[in-house]
């Protein structure tokens with residue numbers, strides 16, 4: 001059994017796999033600490049994707065030390081499992097993006113646009129031949145929210161579950177929530193247009209990350225999109241076989 005962790009900038013998503021079976025899974029806010037990762041199974045290996053480092057990984061390091069785990073950390077490389085990085089400095093590409101691109105390409109076995117809507121909104125395009133063609137990094141909903149709060153005096157609001165979608169708001173909270181969602185959906189729509197320009201023959205679109213459902217609903221039915229909640233975790237098997 002293998003414990004797999006996807007440590008993002010705000011949340012940790014984890015699961016324990018036994019072959020292709022998922023034995024258990026969970027997620028928690030990093031701020032709440034790794035004591036929230038309660039295992040009932042007894043994995044022998046630990047595979048990790050982390051976009052945080054240093055002090056922010058101290059809780060994870062302690063978690064592993066207490067259980068005698070020697071975690072294996074995934075890294076972005078120039079080539080993995082048939083996918084070639086677009087970055088000249090391949091190690092600088094966020095490992096979550098690289099795992100998503102590799103897992104997406106393996107899943108589709110063809111051209112794929114991977115959208116990861118987390119703390120940051122990411123897009124990455126891979127051609128049918130496995131060439132990564134680059135992508136986008138933009139603030140996600142949570143970062144838009146904190147920047148609006150930090151940069152204004154009077155934009156005060158409670159975050160909502162986006163049930164109102166992108167309809168114009170008639171009060172601050174409604175206007176902000178719709179506006180933040182519109183910014184995400186707009187970036188995704190432009191990513192799809194840019195991907196069409198690069199790969200006119202077509203490509204699959206995969207959506208992952210904590211805000212994928214809100215974005216999926218607001219995008220409407222113009223695009224055929226598959227939500228794959230654990231795409232980053234799925235990539236670990238290819239980078240750390």
Ligand SMILES: Nc1ncnc2c1ncn2[C@@H]1O[C@H](COP(=O)(O)OP(=O)(O)OP(=O)(O)O)[C@@H](O)[C@H]1O
Nearest residue numbers: 008009010011051096117118119120142209210211
């Ligand atoms: N149970 C939850 N608690 C908090 N946020 C949630 C929850 N479920 C979904 N979300 C949404 O998920 C977003 C975080 O997504 P995700 O976990 O993919 O981010 P992350 O991996 O920390 O970020 P990144 O990969 O960009 O560093 C939050 O902005 C929030 O809107």
Ligand SMILES: CC(C)(CO)[C@@H](O)C(=O)NCCC(=O)O
Nearest residue numbers: 051092093094095096097120137
């Ligand atoms: C963009 C984030 C923060 C999203 O998690 C991560 O992929 C990252 O730290 N990337 C490094 C910069 C880059 O990908 O070019």
Ligand SMILES: [K+]
Nearest residue numbers: 007008096118
């Ligand atoms: K992530």
